[in-house]
Every structure is written in structure tokens, then in C-alpha cells.
Amino acid sequence: MKIRKQNGSRNDRFIDRQLGISTCGIEEWDGTEHLYHRFESTSYRALDFLFSHYTPDEDAFLVDYGCGLGRINFYFHHQFGIGGYGLEVHEDRLERARKNLDGYNRRQMENADIRFIHDKAEQHEPLPKSNLFYFFNPFVASIFADAFAAIVKSLERADRPADLILYYPNRDYLNILARQRVFKPLYLVDLSWNDDDRDYFMIYRH
Numbered sequence: 001m002k003i004r005k006q007n008g009s010r011n012d013r014f015i016d017r018q019l020g021i022s023t024c025g026i027e028e029w030d031g032t033e034h035l036y037h038r039f040e041s042t043s044y045r046a047l048d049f050l051f052s053h054y055t056p057d058e059d060a061f062l063v064d065y066g067c068g069l070g071r072i073n074f075y076f077h078h079q080f081g082i083g084g085y086g087l088e089v090h091e092d093r094l095e096r097a098r099k100n101l102d103g104y105n106r107r108q109m110e111n112a113d114i115r116f117i118h119d120k121a122e123q124h125e126p127l128p129k130s131n132l133f134y135f136f137n138p139f140v141a142s143i144f145a146d147a148f149a150a151i152v153k154s155l156e157r158a159d160r161p162a163d164l165i166l167y168y169p170n171r172d173y174l175n176i177l178a179r180q181r182v183f184k185p186l187y188l189v190d191l192s193w194n195d196d197d198r199d200y201f202m203i204y205r206h
Helices: 010-019 044-051 071-080 091-108 141-157 171-178
Strands: 002-004 026-028 061-065 083-088 114-118 132-135 163-167 184-190 200-205
Touching: 010 044, 010 071, 010 091, 044 071, 061 071, 071 083, 071 091, 071 114, 083 091, 091 114, 141 171, 163 171
Parallel strands: 061 083, 061 132, 083 114, 132 163
Antiparallel strands: 002 026, 163 200, 184 200
């Protein structure tokens, strides 16, 4: 893995400090890994815009696929008090996410219901209480298809309301979801401040 030194926006760095974590930067694989995409956190500006249009259920339990350094879990918890866990395949990054959890708990003076798990998405069975699933293009479409199939099986075993959020969605991901009937499109949250036609959130609901 190669790490590109990129500090993130001033706003991202400021909020990281407020939360007691460090989640900025972009990390590229070393060229031998083609199934998993680079690490890059969703910006806080994008998340704040999402939260102005979307509020998770009070009993939401979040799973972030390809969680990186944990920003999604921390910010959803900070804004809404919801627990959950993140999946990460890179062991060093996972260790840094866990250190971030220690920093977050110290800063918030609590023991947040957040965990970070070393597991492959295509092999992972979501916990029965999981009902909010987040993807920011962490891997190729074939892995997404397997991860989504596991989500569907989990809902078949224990049916419950659930939301799925895609950020900066991959066209292949969208095609997979267009061919199924378990989740229906709820709405699109477009980040209208730029000209990138892929810079939006797509939210689905079961």
C-alpha cells in the first residue's frame, strides 16, 4: 500500500480534531491489489449535506464496508448516537481505526458502541441487528454483489426495516441494485456544489 500525503480540507482536519480522531488522507494500494479500491474518507461537508436530507432511524445499527480509519462510524455516532461497526481488510489501517476509537472515546468521555472488524465483505454475514449499510466504492462490483447477497440473506433470516447508502456510486453497483427487489430507491442526495455527476448519495430502503 502506498500512502499519498494529503491532509484533507481545513474543515475535515478541524472536525477530526474535535472528535479526537485522524481520518484524513488518501491511501493507494501498491499496484498488486485490484479487487479493493483506495482508501478515502467521505468528506464531512458531504456528510453534513446528507444529514440535512436524511436521518437514520433511532434504532439504526450501522455497517460501513471498507471503513478505512472509521470516519463514517464516528460521525454517525456523534450526530445521531447510533452504534455499529466497520469492516476493513487492511490490518494496519484497522489498527489505526481502533486507535481512533480510543481517541474518540476519550474526547467524548464515553464508551461508544463502535467496533472495527478484520473481515472480507464477501465473506461477512451482517449481525442480525444491522439495518444501515454504507458503501463508498470500497471494492469491485463482484465483491459488492456478494456483500449485498449476504445482506439480503440476513434480512431473510430476520426481516427488519433497513437502509442502504451508496456514496459516489459505481455504475456497476447501481446495475446490481436495479436487478433486485429487496431494496427500493428512496431518494438521491446530489452534492450540487460541484460539476461531478457521480458526486451524490443514493439511498435505498427495505
